[in-house]
Amino acid sequence: MLNLLIAFSLVVPLIGAVGILIADKKPNLREACTLLTSVVLLFVVVKIFLALRGGETPELTLFELLPGLEIKFTVEPLGMLFALVAAILWPVNSLYSIGYMRGNAEKHQTRFYFFFAIAIFGAIGVAFAGNLLTLFLFYELLTLSTFPLVTHKGNDSAKSGGRVYLGILISTSIGLLLPAIIWVWELAGTTDFQAGGVVPQYVEGGTVFVLAMLFVFGIGKAGVMPVHRWLPAAMVAPTPVSALLHAVAVVKAGVFSVVKVVVYVFGIDTLGAEPSVDWLLWFALFTIVAASTVALRQDNLKKRLAYSTISQLSYVVMGALILVPLSVTGAALHIIAHAFGKITLFFAAGSIYTSSKKTEISQLNGIGRRMPWTMAAFTVGALSMIGIPPAAGFLSKWYLLSGAIAADQYIAVLVIFISTLLNTAYFAPIVYAAYFKRDRSDTMLNYGEAPLPAVVALCFTALLTITLFFFPQTVFELIQMIET
């Protein structure tokens, strides 16, 4: 029964995708299908979560491709966490998409919903992957299925952005991640995730570093500089897609994979015993600061958010690479906190675009009065990014900071401080301008809030961010299961 649940969680988005195709010409039916599917998926994932909490470890082996290479799914706490994030945010995102896509009268909406469902399918596959091969397969599926979403507009800039997106993600995954997987298989004869790691008894010294580097840069979705370029390039996408990329699935799949590899392939202890791995940490630290600095210089709202994401992702990578339990807790928590916060920000940006067609920060003066709900949610998101209570970002940053101190990584501590300052520097002015500056050169006279579904969605995610701050127990429970 439990194994069947995993199968359900994978099949449900696929069935939804087919349903969307069938309902091609009837928008209401199509959107109903999307929403229904996402709710059903949420239900299934929660069922799995309850089972996991009941002490069971559902497992499903589909088939053996080659000896020792199976397509296999195992539910473990970390994957559960990611699956929950994706499953919770999909219905919200769907709701928002309905408002956005209709509000902007976008073309090819069926294609959009179809590939969205496929992307969720990929994300769930990544979350429950029981070994590196399965992870790789769904990781690539996620890349490919999001391409049509990124290039949705179909104009030249969309196409060139899409090429960069696909080029970087595919080439890093095939060029670095796949060799790393082959290497692991060659060493251990299996790619299954195991508590304590698969490779510890086979590798030591510089080899660990090389292998870790292949993984960290091979998982391009984690956006560690210099393989971050795909994320700004993908800004050509419609906002719901950006939300999907930044919060629901794609970058989360990246950092989640990094954490998963660190925990289940290397084992925290193996990496911790290897000083050269610090080099990788420094890449992450550099990314945090550099991306924030770049974000500061962007006037385009979505671009600023994109660089913010790059920086925030490296928090997670940093947490994983500091290699003490506290920091890993922080990393896992930050995956969720950032997901809720960033999706709120993107929803807000999209709503602003939908109702006012504004894309630049310099145009946002006084918008807080016209779109009060939207900007309130935006503020919550910004607080979470900076790490100020009562937003969830505070919790995760706290744990990261504690972990860094516990591990005597003072440079990391410093970076967290600097980055918090930078975060403040690029979010605070937006909020300030929205509420306190007067807007003089406004030509679009009549606009108010975005369509209702969009507003409902973004308020809901803002609420989630705050809720997470006050009720983080469930998440901690899961994280503790990782550590045991």
Added chain:
Amino acid sequence: MVLDALTWFFLLTGSFLGITGAWGIIKFPDFYSRVHAASITDTLCASCFVLGLICQSGFSLVSVKLILVLLLLLITGPAAAHALVKAAHTAGLRALTGKITPSIRRQK
């Protein structure tokens, strides 16, 4: 003995005719006249050779086959000559005409 002599006679005549024809296709000035030279060898020369050989084999299957060879050559020789001339003619190859003296030939 008589048969041997006949063989000698026919084969020598045939050889002479063959060389004559071959010399003809070397010497004659244009394609169409060379065809006539070649047709000597196809008719009379071949007949002489076959007759000479029949004298040696007498009434036997071998003679039948020799006659078969001759018949084939007699049928196919002119047919090939005709096909050649016709092909050359339809392709527009002009014939040299008039009195061909050695001096004209040298100019050619």
Added chain:
Amino acid sequence: MSELFSLFNYWVVVFLMMCGFYTVIASGNLVKKIIGLNIFQTSVFIMYISVGKVTDGTAPIVSADFSVYSNPLPHVLILTAIVVGVATTALGLSLVSRIKDAYGSVEDDEILDADSDERGSK
């Protein structure tokens, strides 16, 4: 020297092979290419046949008067190979004549020009 001469059949084979091969490669005329191919194949046929020669052996047609024959197997094989060769030549020439219909030429370079012109005009 005598050894060289005793292997003269191979010299003939090699000479013909080179002639044929050169013609195939160097000639721009498709008909001549086919003819070169023929010469090339024929050299191999000669190689086989000369290999089958048995000293003092006569043609391998059974007769009461002879006991030593050349090895018939290469003859049989080459008979097959000749049939194959004739088929190849026939096919090659029919292709040439269709190429002539399509391009109006059987010269390599002119055909290439014709194709690139076509692409240019598109």
Added chain:
Amino acid sequence: MIAHLPALVVLVPLLAAPICFIFSRSPAIGWVITVVSSWVSFAIACVMAVTLLNGGEIQYVFGGWAPPWGIEYVVDQLNLLVVLVVTGVAAVIFPATLKSVRPEVASHQLPLFFVSLLLCFSGLLGIAVTGDAFNLFVFLEISSLSTYTLISMGKDRRALTAAFNYLIMGTIGATFILIAVGILYMLTGTLNMADLAVRLPSLGDSRALQVAFAFTIVGVGLKLAMFPLHLWLPNAYAYAPSAVSAFIAATATKVAVYVMIRFLYSIFGAEFSFSEIFVQWLLLPVSVCAILFTSVVALFQHDVKRLLAYSSVAQIGYMLLGIALVNQTGLAAALIHLFNHALMKGALFLAVAAMVFRVGSSHVDQLRGIGRKMPWTSAAFVAGGLSIIGVPATVGFVSKWYLVLAAIENGWWWMAAIVLVASLIAVVYIWRIVELAYFADSEASETEVKEAPLIILIPIWMLVASNFYFGIHSSVVTRFAEGAAAMLWGQG
């Protein structure tokens, strides 16, 4: 009865060809005969497979002469694999031929088309089945000659020059093989492959043997489009009628690879090929160049069929690489890829054939937006493309995995890297088409393009399904290939 199967599998299409010729008035009858005989051959191949898996070698001797003189047909795991590929692909693709080639081949040539197709088919099977070196040459020429004919029937006039160039290069290759066989006969007095294998080692390292070896490599290399000798292939595949491209690309070069393996391992022996001649040091650079260079060349093609053709040359490079790694895994990888590549290229070329059927061209500009007009066909193309790239759960993954394993077995990590880089390039050239098919706006065309007819679509999807089936249940093929590889190594 079982003993006659190896002969039957060849004779069925060979005898069907003249019957097809007698009914040359009606292409439909020719088509029915062709399809039925391909199915019968496939059924025979399956029966042989079952027999072989339960028992041992299947042998058939022609005309009652004992093997060293008479022609012998032998079926072991190696050529059974090839026979299965050829008959299987034929059984799937042939049904689609009539519909697919009608717009491409002049109607008066259609009856001849099926005669040639059958001859080509039986020639390929004959190569695989025969145990006699000269007989192999004859079948090679039967298949080659009919292939030239088939290619020349393409719609574009460049099909003629492509067929002509292939004829020249192919005949040179065949003649080289003939020379090699002749020298082997001179040295040993036998043409039977098994007999040759027994007698050659006692000759030692003779000069003549080396010459024979060189002629074999170059001759077979021409036939299988080994890297610098591949020049005939792109045009031949690009301008042949599309269904023919699908069949030939899936089978012809595979059979040539089989011939290469047969000569290297069974006739000359692995000991001689790899320890005395060191042919791997020729094959290695050649295959690496093929994998990298022709993949890059494929990037710049504007015709999908040409693109796939260049990709084929690269894929043949993978097979040669497997041989050049000189270990049992590598050989198995070559054999696995031999099987798998037939499935992928069959699917891809047939999908393109369906597009050509509707659109009338395989030029990339004409295929813009085809993904919306022919969703099933385009989806099949994508699936085949995934297999070429080597995505897990497709056969392409299995092939590459084994190749990488074999490279690592030699400690050649860089070789594994090259395979991955080539996969990346494959991603790019396949993606180019996918992008055009799905994300480019189609040019306003006056004719409405519809989905391909079922008679073409079903074979395409059968091939696609097999790509996934054998990608998932890979052990079916890998066990077979590993068995064949073990057998060949045992001989050497």
Added chain:
Amino acid sequence: MIFAIAACALLVVMLLALVRAFSGPKIYDRVLAVNMFGTKTVLLIAVYGFLTERPEFLDLSIFYALINFVGVIAVLNFVERLDDTDEIEER
């Protein structure tokens, strides 16, 4: 003896035919010469059979006569199909 003489004479004829085949100048001259070469080969085989006391060779000469004829007609047919003789003339 006489057979040897006849064979030699035929060889001379064939040699002369070859001279014409090489010197052309037209394709038809060449075909004519080659045809002549062929018919003389037929006779040569027959004579050689008598010379070596193997009259079985006559079968070969019949075969050769047929092949030669078919060959000449085929070549002419091909030349006609190519339509203008320049194509296979000297370049």
Added chain:
Amino acid sequence: MYLGLLTLSLTVFWLVLSGYWDNPLILGLGVVSIGLCVWIAVRIRRHYRLYSALPILTQMPAYTAWLAMEIVKSNLMVIKHIWFSDSHPITPTVRRIRMLQKTPLGQTIFANSITLTPGTVSFRIDGDHVVVHGVMQDAVDDLQDGDMNQRVARLEGKALERLEAR
């Protein structure tokens, strides 16, 4: 009649050449080959009306003998021009010659006879004229109003009678 003659001659041809008269396999192959040839011949006859002078000549011994003599004579003439070209220069001529024959059969016999005799060769038939190339002008003149033209014309009647009698 035609088919019977063809089959008969092919059968004789096969039997004489093969020499195996009691091997069923080879005889069987012979039957198949003959059948194939006849089939092809029938197919050819469906498209072309063919006249061959040869079978008719065999039925007309007088004319054949005369023609044989003519062939010998003209052979000698050409030989003379080959070896003594200085004293007997050749005078190649192309001419259209009006044929006295009325039917295609007669015309075919005439044109074939022209080609059979060395020194003259027919190109093609053009209405009721035949275009002839001769190496000597007198030989062509001979054709114009010579023996051969008239003999064939006379023969034509007889030949037609025989053909109809068949």
